[in-house]
Amino acid sequence: MTSVRERNESAWLLPNDGSRTNHRLRDDMRRFADSDTVDLVVVGCGAGGSTLIQRLARQGWRVLGLDAGPFWDPDADWVSDEAGSHHLYWTEPRVISGSDPVPMGSNNSGRGVGGSMVHYAGYTPRFHPSDFATWTTDGVGADWPISYEDLRPYYEDIEQELPVAGEDWPWGDPHTYPQRPHPVGGNGEIFLRGAYKSGITAKVGPVAISNGRFGNRPHCIYRGFCLQGCKVNAKASPLITHIPDALAHGAEIRANAMVTGIGFDEHTGRATGVHYIRRGVPRFQRAAAVAVAGYSIETPRLLLNSASRRFPDGMCNDFDQVGRYLMVQGAPQTAGRFDAEVRMYKSPPPEVSSEQFYETDPAKPYKRGFSLQTVSPLPITWAEHVAAQGHWGAKLRQYMSDYVHWSCLGALCEFLAQPENRVTLAEEKDRYGLPVANFAYSQCDNDKQLTRAAQHVMEQILHGAGADEVITIDRYAHLVGGARMAADERHGVVDRNCRSFAVPNLYITDGSVLPTQGSANPALTIMAVAARAAAHLEGNTHG
Amino acid sequence: MDRFPGFNVLDQVGHWDPVTAGVVLSRIGRLPDIRFFTPAEEAVATALCDRLLGQDGDQKIPVVPQIDARLAEQQTDGWRYADMPEDGQAWRDSLRFLDEDSQGDFAQASVADQRAVIQAVQDLGAKDWHGLNAAHVWSLWTRYACTAFYAHPAVWNEIGFPGPAYPRGYKHPGVDAREPFEVADTSPSDDPVARKER
Numbered sequence: 001m002t003s004v005r006e007r008n009e010s011a012w013l014l015p016n017d018g019s020r021t022n023h024r025l026r027d028d029m030r031r032f033a034d035s036d037t038v039d040l041v042v043v044g045c046g047a048g049g050s051t052l053i054q055r056l057a058r059q060g061w062r063v064l065g066l067d068a069g070p071f072w073d074p075d076a077d078w079v080s081d082e083a084g085s086h087h088l089y090w091t092e093p094r095v096i097s098g099s100d101p102v103p104m105g106s107n108n109s110g111r112g113v114g115g116s117m118v119h120y121a122g123y124t125p126r127f128h129p130s131d132f133a134t135w136t137t138d139g140v141g142a143d144w145p146i147s148y149e150d151l152r153p154y155y156e157d158i159e160q161e162l163p164v165a166g167e168d169w170p171w172g173d174p175h176t177y178p179q180r181p182h183p184v185g186g187n188g189e190i191f192l193r194g195a196y197k198s199g200i201t202a203k204v205g206p207v208a209i210s211n212g213r214f215g216n217r218p219h220c221i222y223r224g225f226c227l228q229g230c231k232v233n234a235k236a237s238p239l240i241t242h243i244p245d246a247l248a249h250g251a252e253i254r255a256n257a258m259v260t261g262i263g264f265d266e267h268t269g270r271a272t273g274v275h276y277i278r279r280g281v282p283r284f285q286r287a288a289a290v291a292v293a294g295y296s297i298e299t300p301r302l303l304l305n306s307a308s309r310r311f312p313d314g315m316c317n318d319f320d321q322v323g324r325y326l327m328v329q330g331a332p333q334t335a336g337r338f339d340a341e342v343r344m345y346k347s348p349p350p351e352v353s354s355e356q357f358y359e360t361d362p363a364k365p366y367k368r369g370f371s372l373q374t375v376s377p378l379p380i381t382w383a384e385h386v387a388a389q390g391h392w393g394a395k396l397r398q399y400m401s402d403y404v405h406w407s408c409l410g411a412l413c414e415f416l417a418q419p420e421n422r423v424t425l426a427e428e429k430d431r432y433g434l435p436v437a438n439f440a441y442s443q444c445d446n447d448k449q450l451t452r453a454a455q456h457v458m459e460q461i462l463h464g465a466g467a468d469e470v471i472t473i474d475r476y477a478h479l480v481g482g483a484r485m486a487a488d489e490r491h492g493v494v495d496r497n498c499r500s501f502a503v504p505n506l507y508i509t510d511g512s513v514l515p516t517q518g519s520a521n522p523a524l525t526i527m528a529v530a531a532r533a534a535a536h537l538e539g540n541t542h543g
Numbered sequence: 544m545d546r547f548p549g550f551n552v553l554d555q556v557g558h559w560d561p562v563t564a565g566v567v568l569s570r571i572g573r574l575p576d577i578r579f580f581t582p583a584e585e586a587v588a589t590a591l592c593d594r595l596l597g598q599d600g601d602q603k604i605p606v607v608p609q610i611d612a613r614l615a616e617q618q619t620d621g622w623r624y625a626d627m628p629e630d631g632q633a634w635r636d637s638l639r640f641l642d643e644d645s646q647g648d649f650a651q652a653s654v655a656d657q658r659a660v661i662q663a664v665q666d667l668g669a670k671d672w673h674g675l676n677a678a679h680v681w682s683l684w685t686r687y688a689c690t691a692f693y694a695h696p697a698v699w700n701e702i703g704f705p706g707p708a709y710p711r712g713y714k715h716p717g718v719d720a721r722e723p724f725e726v727a728d729t730s731p732s733d734d735p736v737a738r739k740e741r
Contacts (some may be wrong), residue, residue: 076562080709083694084566089621097625105621156715185716221712229562322713339731341721346713379704383689390665392685393658394597399735400693403702404728425646438625469734 002159008054011215013244017256020074020083020233022244028251034285035455038062040537041274041287043302046115047523048510048530049293050238050246051158055116055367055534057251064285066276068298069112069156071255071374072239078229082380085228088112088119094297095426098440102328102476109297109479113253114239116295117523119227122235123373124164124208124524127317128172130359130376131518132314138360138367139415140446142325142515143387146532149171154528154535159206162236163214164524165203165252166205171355179211182220185347187374188340190407192352194465201458202372208236208523209348222295224345224376237350238527259358260432262306262315262506269310271506277432289496290535293530294523296479300423301437316483317501321489323423323482326442330413330451331477333375334458335385335406336467342407351376357457358519366449369416372458372521375410379403388473409461411454412477412519415447423482424509480514480522498533509533545572546733549705550726552696559707567707570695574608579615579631586650587638592688594657604698608690610634613687620686624679633660637680646716703728 003404005012013022026311032038040056045067053065071091079085090109096102110116129148133395146326152173163178175337179203182489188204195202209220220234233240242447243253256278263284263372292299300323313485314322353373360367377385378398386399387420421442425435451474459470486492491502494513509530511522553571556564575583589607599606613619614631627633641649644660652660667677668702692698699706705725 075560079563079566080560080707081563081694083690084563087619091619091621093619093629095625096622101624103620103622105619109621122602161660183716185713186720187642189718221710222714222716223708223710225708232712337734338718340719340720340736341673341724341728341731343716343721346716378691379699379702380690383693387685389688392595392597394599395596395735397597397701401702402733402735403704405734412671435612475567480671506681530663 005215007157008161008242008245009248010241010244011217012215013248014233014238014240014444016216018339020231025244026071027248029247029321030063030252032064032252034283035287037286038064040289040291040490041285041387042291042293043068043274044115044293044298044510045113045233045238045253045527046110046293046295046510047117047238049115049291049486051527051530052293052509053251054242054246055379055531056537057246057249059538060245061181062250063246063286065255065258066257066274066285068258069114069255071113071253072229074231074233078231080223080225080228080231081218081227082378085119088229092430093297093428093436095428095438097438098421099442101349102439104297104439107476108521109295111478113243113255113271114237117237118229119525120521121375121520122207122226122348123210123350123353123354124159124162125355125371125520126172126175127382127520127525128358133515134368134516140367142417145485145514151528151532153529155524158524158527158531162241164206164209165201166207168382169203169206171199171358178207179207182211182348182351183211183363184206184351185344186342187344187407188347188351188377189460190336190342190465191374191409194352194461197464199424200354200461201356202352204352207348207350210234222347222432223434224349224378225350226350233332233479242410248535255470258432260304260305262292263305263431264308264310264315264503266308266310269503271503279439288505289505291509293508295510296482296512297423297437297439299508299510301425304423304425305337305434311502316493316500317504321491321493324419325417325484325515326421326423326482327415327417327480328476329478329517329519330415330447330454331410332451332455332472332474333385333408333410334461334462334472335408335468336453336465337469338400338405338467339367340405343404343437343470343519347376349376350372355519357454364453366453368416368450369519370411370450370454372454373410373412375408377408385471385473389424389471402418407462407465407467409458411458413450413454414517414519415450415493416444417481417516418444478517478522480511480517482512483508485513486515497531497536507533546728546730548729550700550703552699552706555705555724558635560709561655563707566580567696571721574605575612577608577611580607580641582727584635585611587629587641588634590650590657591638591661591684594654594661595684595688596692599654604695606688610687620631624676626676627679633680633683637675637683660716664685676725686704
């Protein structure tokens with residue numbers, strides 16, 4: 001692991017005394033003035049933003065990261081409790097519309113340093129090579145302007161930095177993981193047993209939860225609250241995997257700073273910095289280059305809210321591409337009832353997965369596929385499952401009292417990118433006076449077929465494991481797209497290196513640049529894409 | 544309905560980290576004052592939530608003060624349906640419509656009548672209810688009610704869930720494995736759906 005430490009010392013910069021935050025590192029952090037022209041200002045300190053900040057700070061760049069939310073301290077700010085974790089989610093107003101509206105908040109939107117990886121489950125699968133050319137191979141979705149091979153070295157780097165634990169991976173581009181798979185709990189046991197009975201291959205992992213000590217990060221304690229922020233520092237998020245190293249190399253993280261617009265010089269056609277509001281005061285940070293990493297809703301919203309004479313319909317929106325092709329994965333969850341006690345809350349929700357159904361099956365009427373994973377809802381989320389069956393009153397209580405007997409699996413279905421699934425500006429304004437995002441989403445026929453196919457397989461697995469009853473809730477997971485990379489400016493917002501087509505010193509380095517989503521949780525790919533963009537900025541691309 | 548006799552989540556409070564303990568214990572302490580709902584709205588909301596959560600006896604876990612606090616602080620789930628007003632207004636409107644469906648006084652109606660009015664809303668599915676999408680109203684009610692209710696330690700006792708687990712964690716995961724402080728279900732074959740219904 002010495003090579004990891006030489007590239008990224010974050011895990012060794014955390015305390016080893018049982019506390020989780022290096023306060024000294026934060027107190028001594030370099031601080032820029034608004035009037036300093038930093039080399040790069042990054043909007044958003046989640047998966048994409050933090051990776052970029054860390055990489056460029058290491059190269060000696062003067063980098064500043066702004067985040068609308070807090071600079072979290074897991075000891076003081078996070079709790080081992082579901083309802084008490086509400087503040088981890090982006091809960092500023094947003095409007096959802098379309099024929100199949102997608103709930104936001106806890107479902108897919110983080111805030112604060114670490115971003116959505118603070119509350120993601122921890123699954124970090126790679127995309128498959130096929131994901132980069134679905135238009136050519138399947139006639140759906142889009143082709144990326146880069147290939148899997150372009151991203152592979154960055155996948156390998158990030159997997160070591162998180163680090164990822166899992167069995168040898170047989171799907172997509174077969175590969176191994178730096179850490180051994182975790183032991184599984186009741187829910188993982190059920191999945192493995194049911195998959196075996198059904199002739200389906202399932203594997204333990206891949207999860208970015210340290211299996212053993214990593215630097216000063218301790219071993220997972222299997223407390224089951226991964227989605228509420230890891231108080232242990234075992235589950236990877238950029239707050240502990242990239243930000244400490246960035247600070248040690250002279251980056252500044254300015255939290256609680258809501259960026260409201262991108263500065264633009266009409267004469268040079270270049271970005272000049274960012275407008276932001278901190279403690280109620282409107283300010284402007286000068287920068288030689290700007291990277292936006294606010295994720296698939298806030299990134300398009302910021303561009304649309306950054307109109308100028310040159311860009312009357314929003315920055316980089318010459319060809320009406322901003323906000324379009326936003327994707328979510330269909331994520332039906334099927335639960336099975338066992339007379340035995342499963343107590344699925346007693347391990348990390350991410351345990352076991354299968355990518356056997358990931359690729360297009362020529363025998364099926366639909367294109368592309370889905371992956372299957374354990375999910376282990378805690379009581380409030382489980383109550384949503386039960387209420388979704390139509391139960392209320394005494395029936396709801398009776399069902400809920402049966403919680404310890406249920407096992408729950410989730411699918412990630414590759415819903416296809418469509419131009420009308422997009423962010424626009426609503427009439428409603430937020431507390432800063434900015435129009436909020438309206439996210440319209442409608443499913444196509446292929447999407448609906450995938451959902452039912454995935455449900456069928458999950459039911460088969462649970463029955464195979466001995467479930468006597470199964471229930472399913474239809475939901476969504478993850479966000480990507482909204483400012484996609486493309487071969488040219490008529491088909492996307494940024495080029496293969498995440499540089500915007502319209503403004504030469506403006507970059508987008510988050511999930512919104514992804515042209516397709518596969519059936520993989522996106523965090524690892526977002527980090528890999530940002531690391532690749534950073535290498536391009538350094539003038540130092542792998543291979 | 545005591546399936547986990549003797550199980551008491553709060554017996555373990557000494558093993559919780561202090562920040563979490565503070566958050567959870569606040570739910571059994573003094574309730575927040577009502578700030579958002581008018582007294583009339585509070586009465587309707589209380590009756591509605593008690594019916595939704597099957598709180599028909601004397602022992603009741605209060606949930607309306609928590610819902611009221613969230614609405615007063617605009618602590619939403621971070622989204623609203625385009626065809627619904629913001630959550631606070633949607634709560635006010637829907638409580639008023641419940642009154643309208645109950646000869647003007649939902650809170651004073653009999654429990655059976657309240658249930659019938661609620662059932663009628665659910666039966667509408669995604670159809671129109673006083674100008675709102677009934678399914679979106681149902682989602683609003685159940686999300687807020689279930690979040691408040693299943694956050695309460697007394698309710699965790701009812702479902703066998705031990706609550707916070709930091710810094711202790713779990714040592715005995717796996718099917719039919721229990722920690723020393725977990726209590727086995729006394730009716731493991733008591734499937735909530737009676738066999739004949741299937």
